[in-house]
Amino acid sequence: MDRRTAILDSAERRARKGGYYGFSFRDIAEDVGVKSASVHYHFPTKEALVEALGERYLERAKEALGNPADHPGVEGVQRVADLFLTANETDDLMCLCGIFGAELAALPAAIQPKIAAYFDYLTEWLTAALGVGAEPAHAQAVVAALEGGLILSRTKDDPAVLRTIVQLLQTGQKVRLS
Amino acid sequence: MDRRTAILDSAERRARKGGYYGFSFRDIAEDVGVKSASVHYHFPTKEALVEALGERYLERAKEALGNPADHPGVEGVQRVADLFLTANETDDLMCLCGIFGAELAALPAAIQPKIAAYFDYLTEWLTAALGVGAEPAHAQAVVAALEGGLILSRTKDDPAVLRTIVQLLQTGQKVRLS
DNA sequence: GTCTATAATTTGATAGAC
DNA sequence: GTCTATCAAATTATAGAC
Numbered sequence: 001m002d003r004r005t006a007i008l009d010s011a012e013r014r015a016r017k018g019g020y021y022g023f024s025f026r027d028i029a030e031d032v033g034v035k036s037a038s039v040h041y042h043f044p045t046k047e048a049l050v051e052a053l054g055e056r057y058l059e060r061a062k063e064a065l066g067n068p069a070d071h072p073g074v075e076g077v078q079r080v081a082d083l084f085l086t087a088n089e090t091d092d093l094m095c096l097c098g099i100f101g102a103e104l105a106a107l108p109a110a111i112q113p114k115i116a117a118y119f120d121y122l123t124e125w126l127t128a129a130l131g132v133g134a135e136p137a138h139a140q141a142v143v144a145a146l147e148g149g150l151i152l153s154r155t156k157d158d159p160a161v162l163r164t165i166v167q168l169l170q171t172g173q174k175v176r177l178s
Numbered sequence: 179m180d181r182r183t184a185i186l187d188s189a190e191r192r193a194r195k196g197g198y199y200g201f202s203f204r205d206i207a208e209d210v211g212v213k214s215a216s217v218h219y220h221f222p223t224k225e226a227l228v229e230a231l232g233e234r235y236l237e238r239a240k241e242a243l244g245n246p247a248d249h250p251g252v253e254g255v256q257r258v259a260d261l262f263l264t265a266n267e268t269d270d271l272m273c274l275c276g277i278f279g280a281e282l283a284a285l286p287a288a289i290q291p292k293i294a295a296y297f298d299y300l301t302e303w304l305t306a307a308l309g310v311g312a313e314p315a316h317a318q319a320v321v322a323a324l325e326g327g328l329i330l331s332r333t334k335d336d337p338a339v340l341r342t343i344v345q346l347l348q349t350g351q352k353v354r355l356s
Numbered sequence: 357g358t359c360t361a362t363a364a365t366t367t368g369a370t371a372g373a374c
Numbered sequence: 375g376t377c378t379a380t381c382a383a384a385t386t387a388t389a390g391a392c
Contacts, residue, residue: 003357018284021199024385038358040387094280101329102277105270106196115333140330141343145319148326151279152318155293165319181375202367216376218369 004042006032012053016093019103020050047108050100054114057096058121068128074170076129077142080122081166084146089159098147119143142169182220184210190231194271197281198228225286228278232292235274236299246306252348254307255320258300259344262324267337276325297321320347 001009010031014023025036025046032039043049061083065071071079087093097118104112119140126139145165153162179187188209192201203214203224210217221227242261243249249257265271275296282290297318304317323343331340 017281019197019199019281021197022281022284025387026384034357035359036386037360037388041357044387046386092283094283097333098326098329099280101333102272102280103195103197103200104332105272106200112333112335119330119333137342137346140339141323141327141346144326144330144343145323146326147329148276148322148324149319151276151325152297152322154282155275155279155290155297157290161318164315165322168315168319203369204366212375213377214368215370215378219375222369224368 003032003034003038007039007042007049008053008056011049012057012096013093015050015053016087016091016096016099019099020046020107021103047110050108050111051114053096054100054111054118058114058118061118061121065125068125071129072131073129076126077170078166079129080126080143081146081169083122084150085162085166088150088153088162094154095147095150098150101147145169181210181212181216185217185220185227186231186234189227190235190274191271193228193231194265194269194274194277197277198224198285199281225288228286228289229292231274232278232289232296236292236296239296239299243303246303249307250309251307254304255348256344257307258304258320259324259347261300262328263340263344266328266331266340272332273325273328276328279325323347 007028010028011023014027014031017023025039029036029039039049043052064083065079068076084095087095097115100107100111100115101119104115122143123136123140126142127134127136130139146162146169149162149165153159153165185206188206189201192205192209195201203217207214207217217227221230239261243257246254262273265273275293278285278289278293279297282293300321301314301318304320305312305314308317324340324347327340327343331337331343
């Protein structure tokens with residue numbers, strides 16, 4: 001693996017644990033096995049590093065999701081949900097854009113459009129998967145429920161929390177609980 | 179206002195902007211108009227400070243929500259949603275437990291039960307408001323959708339995002355979008 | 357590309373005077 | 375309770391040798 005990728009891997013993992021201020025260039029340098037000055041060679045500033053992080057995160061989601069037309073209806077919901085279920089159960093990591101979105105007010109301004117682009121892509125992909133007549137607002141609500149569900153599930157240290165929410169989203173239970 | 183309260187107010191505001199690592203004792207001292215050593219007098223460690231923050235945050239939610247029996251059905255959903263709508267539109271702040279929940283893996287362990295208690299309380303309160311036959315899992319999904327909706331709304335810098343999600347939750351539109 | 361060395365600043369926390 | 379003073383450590387970032 002090339003060094004730039006190793007740096008991004010380390011940074012992503014740490015950012016998804018503790019957020020923007022929760023990791024340092026030295027943390028990454030130790031993970032990768034170099035000195036912090038070498039990390040600065042590849043990414044001159046922390047802002048540049050997390051921008052690259054956000055871009056890669058979106059590209060990976062695009063690759064993982066594929067063509068929405070190939071996953072119509074409920075299968076599309078499952079596919080988006082799997083991004084969050086894998087983060088939760090396989091990787092034990094928060095969503096990068098979820099944690100950066102929560103911290104947004106204290107982050108370098110250049111990061112905001114990268115995070116927004118991620119949420120927009122998931123929403124648009126899901127709207128397309130659900131087909132003609134689907135409301136983007138509904139797709140956005142599903143993305144929000146998954147993002148919040150990941151936070152609740154991790155806080156309670158219980159994967160069943162997110163799984164149950166995904167199930168409700170799939171089976172079309174009413175959101176209104178009355 | 180007594181000093182302890184002023185310190186908690188400053189810390190809460192800053193924590194809800196940038197998370198646990200996004201503020202310092204000196205930041206708070208400057209907000210309050212004292213020296214950082216005085217902040218340490220009231221809260222010896224940062225961990226003690228954020229624990230107090232979490233406890234106060236829950237107590238305030240309890241006061242704001244009142245008795246669930248007084249707000250049956252959809253009115254209960256509106257009352258919980260108002261906590262998030264106020265954070266978003268009036269205060270322009272993230273939910274304290276949402277941002278700490280996202281950063282949880284990198285926070286002092288003693289904070290986790292405080293955050294979990296908040297989500298549990300909202301879920302139990304809403305389950306009670308929805309009355310006999312209501313599924314706690316549905317109430318939890320509503321809390322998750324609100325927490326995630328707050329993140330998406332702030333990221334897009336558009337209050338309508340959260341408002342629309344709240345509307346879907348109230349009108350009982352299906353979560354399944356197929 | 358990676359290193360050593362270092363600058364300039366900030367961090368959480370403490371000792372002790374008042 | 376608040377202050378001055380300080381500590382030890384960590385932070386982002388840069389200069390320059392190799």
